[in-house]
Amino acid sequence: MALANRDTQTERQNSTIGTPGQNTRPPIASLALLTLTFIGMMTSIFMIFLYVPTDAIEGIPQRIFYFHVPIAWIGMLAFGVLAVASIGYLWKKDERWDWLARASAEVGTIFITLALITGSIWGRTTWGTWWTWDARLTTTLILWFIYIGYMMLRSYMGRTPASARSGAVLAIIGVIDIPIIYESVNWWRTLHPQAEVGTPGALPPEVVLTLMISLVTFTLLYSFLMLQIYQLQKMQALAQQLHANIE
């Protein structure tokens, strides 16, 4: 009888998690995203190094811009997705929202770390320093700490509803930092340049086109990575539930 209950419980879980066979197969969307990311990355590299003109003032290191800006954009987008997924989880109490939140937090941490590193290298060439307590840099560093705090919290509390709830609350509070980062160059006097994309005549068309292709490419890469981590979360949840059933 107890085993029969376990079986029905497993069937119910499988209806949201999927059958084990489904979880081990790579989805077609992953392959499509990987192919598109590869094509986009090759095009971006070609445009960054061979198409776009060298900046008259900053010279060659200005080309860091074409990777730094999209990486930072993904770092912020990922936190936005994390916050939306967290609201979704608190509202619907569906574990799938939590998998999405965890996936976005993990990918976002990688991207914001790379944004801070590439920004630091670019800052060394243009400002002559690796780091300055500039408003945008500081608010981005705060975002990095929020991401790390989120990851530590989730790792420490394990895969429990309490962990998902606590993480969701932290993410919803933390997302306030995103508009502050975006507006920091307008609100405070900073070394960081103001937003030039979208301002007519501020950037040459080649620069805008290259940046846009790089932005799309990194967004595709983010989507690909998100799919992988989401699948991973799904399989981990299934393994944990099966473990619980046989114990």
Added chain:
Amino acid sequence: MQGFIYLVSAYAIVWVGLFAYLAVIMMRIRGVRTELAAVQELVREQQEKPTTS
């Protein structure tokens, strides 16, 4: 020349970082798949037990 070194360093860090992360993801997926297969085998064994006894 120094500017070129900074440019190459920035791109190298991004590439190495992303490839390392991808490799870690692939290893984690492989690990979870192995774990899942082992747990499924245990579940199957448990399900077969009452029918044989």
